[in-house]
Amino acid sequence: MTSKRMGRQTVRLSNPPSIAGHASVVGKKEGEGPLKNSFDFISNDSLFGEKTWEKAESKLQKQALAGALDKAGIPASNLEYIFAGDLLNQCISTSFALREQGIPFYGLYGACSTMAESLSLAAMAIDGGFADWTAAVTSSHFCSAERQYRAPLEYGGQRTPTAQWTATASGAVIMTSDGPGPYITHITTGRIVDQGIKDANNMGAAMAPAAYHTLSTHFTETGLPPSAYDLIVTGDLGFLGKELVLELFSRDGLDLSSNYNDCGLMLYDLKRQDVHCGGSGCGCSAAVLSGYLLNGMREGRWSKILFAGTGALLSPTSTQQGESIPGICHAVSISTTK
Amino acid sequence: MTSKRMGRQTVRLSNPPSIAGHASVVGKKEGEGPLKNSFDFISNDSLFGEKTWEKAESKLQKQALAGALDKAGIPASNLEYIFAGDLLNQCISTSFALREQGIPFYGLYGACSTMAESLSLAAMAIDGGFADWTAAVTSSHFCSAERQYRAPLEYGGQRTPTAQWTATASGAVIMTSDGPGPYITHITTGRIVDQGIKDANNMGAAMAPAAYHTLSTHFTETGLPPSAYDLIVTGDLGFLGKELVLELFSRDGLDLSSNYNDCGLMLYDLKRQDVHCGGSGCGCSAAVLSGYLLNGMREGRWSKILFAGTGALLSPTSTQQGESIPGICHAVSISTTK
Numbered sequence: 001m002t003s004k005r006m007g008r009q010t011v012r013l014s015n016p017p018s019i020a021g022h023a024s025v026v027g028k029k030e031g032e033g034p035l036k037n038s039f040d041f042i043s044n045d046s047l048f049g050e051k052t053w054e055k056a057e058s059k060l061q062k063q064a065l066a067g068a069l070d071k072a073g074i075p076a077s078n079l080e081y082i083f084a085g086d087l088l089n090q091c092i093s094t095s096f097a098l099r100e101q102g103i104p105f106y107g108l109y110g111a112c113s114t115m116a117e118s119l120s121l122a123a124m125a126i127d128g129g130f131a132d133w134t135a136a137v138t139s140s141h142f143c144s145a146e147r148q149y150r151a152p153l154e155y156g157g158q159r160t161p162t163a164q165w166t167a168t169a170s171g172a173v174i175m176t177s178d179g180p181g182p183y184i185t186h187i188t189t190g191r192i193v194d195q196g197i198k199d200a201n202n203m204g205a206a207m208a209p210a211a212y213h214t215l216s217t218h219f220t221e222t223g224l225p226p227s228a229y230d231l232i233v234t235g236d237l238g239f240l241g242k243e244l245v246l247e248l249f250s251r252d253g254l255d256l257s258s259n260y261n262d263c264g265l266m267l268y269d270l271k272r273q274d275v276h277c278g279g280s281g282c283g284c285s286a287a288v289l290s291g292y293l294l295n296g297m298r299e300g301r302w303s304k305i306l307f308a309g310t311g312a313l314l315s316p317t318s319t320q321q322g323e324s325i326p327g328i329c330h331a332v333s334i335s336t337t338k
Numbered sequence: 339m340t341s342k343r344m345g346r347q348t349v350r351l352s353n354p355p356s357i358a359g360h361a362s363v364v365g366k367k368e369g370e371g372p373l374k375n376s377f378d379f380i381s382n383d384s385l386f387g388e389k390t391w392e393k394a395e396s397k398l399q400k401q402a403l404a405g406a407l408d409k410a411g412i413p414a415s416n417l418e419y420i421f422a423g424d425l426l427n428q429c430i431s432t433s434f435a436l437r438e439q440g441i442p443f444y445g446l447y448g449a450c451s452t453m454a455e456s457l458s459l460a461a462m463a464i465d466g467g468f469a470d471w472t473a474a475v476t477s478s479h480f481c482s483a484e485r486q487y488r489a490p491l492e493y494g495g496q497r498t499p500t501a502q503w504t505a506t507a508s509g510a511v512i513m514t515s516d517g518p519g520p521y522i523t524h525i526t527t528g529r530i531v532d533q534g535i536k537d538a539n540n541m542g543a544a545m546a547p548a549a550y551h552t553l554s555t556h557f558t559e560t561g562l563p564p565s566a567y568d569l570i571v572t573g574d575l576g577f578l579g580k581e582l583v584l585e586l587f588s589r590d591g592l593d594l595s596s597n598y599n600d601c602g603l604m605l606y607d608l609k610r611q612d613v614h615c616g617g618s619g620c621g622c623s624a625a626v627l628s629g630y631l632l633n634g635m636r637e638g639r640w641s642k643i644l645f646a647g648t649g650a651l652l653s654p655t656s657t658q659q660g661e662s663i664p665g666i667c668h669a670v671s672i673s674t675t676k
Contacts, residue, residue: 002467002515008418009442011468052659080346081527088653089427091447095530095651099664104347104527106455107651107666109429109447117444121459128466129340130349148655177340189419189442192433313433313445315426317486321390326437328445 004127007221009214010188016338017126017134018179020074023067024291025060026283027142027168033268038291040067046143046168053144054093057086060170060283061097061139064290068135068172079103079174080131083118086139086282087111087166088148093139103135112207112236113190114138115171115286116309116330122175123184123332132177139170140281149200149316162202164238165275167267171286173294182297186333188218192313194326200319204241204264204277207310210327211237212248215308218331226256230302233293234329235285235309236264238278263288285309294334303336342465345559347552348526354676355464355472356517358412361405362629363398364621365480365506371606376629378405384481384506392431395424395479398508398621399435402628403475406510410471417441417512418469421456424477424620425449425504426486431477441473450545450574451528452476453509453624454647454668460513461522461670470515477508478619487538487654500540502576503613505605509624511632520635524671526556530651532664538657542579542602542615545648548665549575550586553646556669564594568640571631572667573623573647574602576616601626623647632672641674 004011023040031042041063048059061084069076082101085108086093098105110117118136125131143153145166151157175184193210211234219226226232226249237245242262249256263285264278289307296302308331314323342349361378369380379401386397399422407414420439423446424431436443448455456474463469481491483504489495513522531548549572557564564570564587575583580600587594601623602616627645634640646669652661 002470004467005418005469008415014467054655054659077346080343085447087428089655090425090449090651090653092651092653092656095664096656096661099530099532099651102529104529105666106459106527106668107447109423109445111428121444124463124466124468128462128468129342129352130462130466131343132340189444191440191442192437194437313428313430313437315428315430317392317427318430318434321392323434326433328443 009217010186010221012186013123013127013184015127016183016185017123017175017177019173019182019294020176020179021068021072021174022290022294023064023071024171024287025063026287030167030169030267033273035267035292038295039287053141054088057093057139057141057144058097061093061137064170064172065137068174072174074133076101076103078133079135080133081106081125082135082137083108083121084137085109085114087145111311111313112280112282113309113311113328113330114282115289116307116332119173119332120187120330123187126175126177135172135174137172138282138286140166140283142166142168145281159276160201161276162240163276164203164264164278164280166281167279167284169283169287171290173290182334182336183338184332185335186222188214188331190214190328190330192326192328194324196324198324200314203280203312204238205244206312206325207237207327208241208244210329211245211308211310214329214331226254229259229304229306232256232260232306234262235288236280237262237310238264238280240277297336305334307332307334347555348524348559350524351461351465351522353465354521354523355461355513355515357511357520357632358514358517359406359410359512360628360632361402361409362509362625363401364625368505368507368605371611373605373630376633391479391482392426395431395477395482396435399431399475399477402508402510406512410512412471414439414441416471417473418471419444419463420473420475421446421459422475423447423452425483449649449651450618450620451647451649451666451668452620453627454645454670457511457670458525458668461525464513464515473510473512475510476620476624478504478621480504480506483619497614498539499614500578501614502541502574502602502616502618504619505617505622507621507625509628511628520672520674521676522670523673524560526552526669528552528666528668530664530666532662534662536662538652541650542576543582544650544663545575545665546579546582548667549583549646549648552667552669564592567597567642567644570594570598570644572600573626574618575600575648576602576618577608578615635674643672645670645672
């Protein structure tokens, strides 16, 4: 076993990369929610000046990356790798966002876990000695996701009570080999967990077992109890998924209620904003991380966060074929000290 | 700049991972082509015993992974990471192939460059000190790809002369930190290149500029001339794309005609098998690598290969919106000596 490895799924980075810049871009609805003051750019135009929802989503990613580069104080040409992906078929919002950037690019698909996946790989590229500067980016857009996964908005379809609202949002994080932090210190890579949930309108329930599996594996392999973190945050299980994670941990005698939250619940005001079970989409946890969470770490609100992105690895085709929903969760420890 | 880095896009691995096992699984048509003796399993049933094309593609991946693990002589539980992806919306053939394996999983989307992308990241995970055993897997299926990207087969659509044939194929490679080789020695990560080609039935032309860019960057940054390789192989540009790459290099005064080929041309007999410009799909280069190329290296036919996976990062939606086709190419040096 290599010296970095703490168990089957967890590694401790030997020279934790430092987050040098981060930026978030969101749509109007997200900009009216409880975290509105933490975002770098809020657009009142859902099309972001473009002609289609997909092009709008590409624009979101471009703006988030540009903002993060600006804060890091480097040009795109300093980046040695960018790890990025999104929810759209063939990840086109990413490809079209990055095609003029000239940055060595690895495309990812992790559904709503993509921000945690891209953070993990961007950190490993630096800690492994392959790069000094890397970036992690992802996005989602309510309108591009609705017409792809469910139905065009013009149909006016009703949403079930367990449905989540795909965030119109993007987040980008730039990291480097040497800096004042916050640092990526540990990475727990998820395994696919499928407990047989087949309701594509209840993805919180489908992903909760994967979140529980990765988080409990993280606590076991690192030897860190949940209380070692100021905040444990999943993204995005929503109201029901969060309740399930709390329930699963309570069976193990662990009470996470005081320091656990979910990005899908943090992004919107569930009582006021009509998003049913909460937010979802790659951009939800990405924008909450790149805005509220990393800002809060810099301001001294938290010194140690466990960021756990959760993804539902389904497609409309797999649902039509009667398949259940495989879930995955990747967890990344972020700390103000190495 | 880190000690492993040779330039903006290329790294030299400090302790090159050794390929411990590799296996390929193909359909009937691929099993009737010139490389038929190099595959581990050829199925005469396009459904591979399943009820849908998507489930058949998952089965292909499962069989390729099982074959590679068997040859490496390890159980799946030894793998610390698997890097995998495919062409289907939300990469479902991968998610469903891997959901029962219990392997820490990072999902990728690189279109037909996925085998080179997964090889790169699986090698970096070992060389970076994160793992001792990793796997790279991908697949494609003619029937699942046709109905998703073009039209259901039942429509009997005509194919244009520049069209390529999506291979029904999967390849898996297992690598480890210590072994007798062949070794992954260098990785050149691609940037997105888009020269404005808009014809989704001429993907060879769309990807050729990306292949040229990555290959010429590789030669420049490593200082290795094309003649340093016994074989340079792209996958999958097909007949037209290969001609374009030769033409682009000839403008630089470089003649690649003696040691350059393309997996899309190697997999089928173009005169006899009615595949127009040649093969394509993630599984094409994956199966040619995991079968013919790595077998040939073990048998002493070649000692140094540059494997360059090429992907067209389009979707039917981006084409319908009038977009051009962004291309990418990742190159991996494979050598019988460190």
